[in-house]
Amino acid sequence: MRVVFDTNIFVSALILPGSRAEEALTRVIEGTDRLILSKPILDELLGVLARKFSRDREELARVAVWLGELAEWVRPAQHLSVAADEADNRILECALSGRAEVVVTGDKALLRLGPFEGVGIVTLRDYLSPRKE
Numbered sequence: 001m002r003v004v005f006d007t008n009i010f011v012s013a014l015i016l017p018g019s020r021a022e023e024a025l026t027r028v029i030e031g032t033d034r035l036i037l038s039k040p041i042l043d044e045l046l047g048v049l050a051r052k053f054s055r056d057r058e059e060l061a062r063v064a065v066w067l068g069e070l071a072e073w074v075r076p077a078q079h080l081s082v083a084a085d086e087a088d089n090r091i092l093e094c095a096l097s098g099r100a101e102v103v104v105t106g107d108k109a110l111l112r113l114g115p116f117e118g119v120g121i122v123t124l125r126d127y128l129s130p131r132k133e
Contacts, residue, residue, distance in 0.1 A: 036098030
């Protein structure tokens, strides 16, 4: 499955070892799912880690390199303005450009959009639920 993680999922996975978000990231590491990432999402993530969690430049660089090697990178061509929060628009742009099947988020506004142009928008709980084949 091709998946885009919202920044809140990345933060939880990186800050809270053993969390459900870390379990989601493990699916990508193990090759079960394919992470789709864009520079605007990485930039937001690194900014949050620096501002809210006092991560230093060296740690931020390690995160950037690690995710860079783990993810499939896309450069969104279209600019969306469907969500009030600009960061949410960047998530949707990445999902569409990367032909993601699902966006995983804890953001209520993003979740209210429901499926967006064929891309599912789901909670972490729903993402981690056993899949029906």
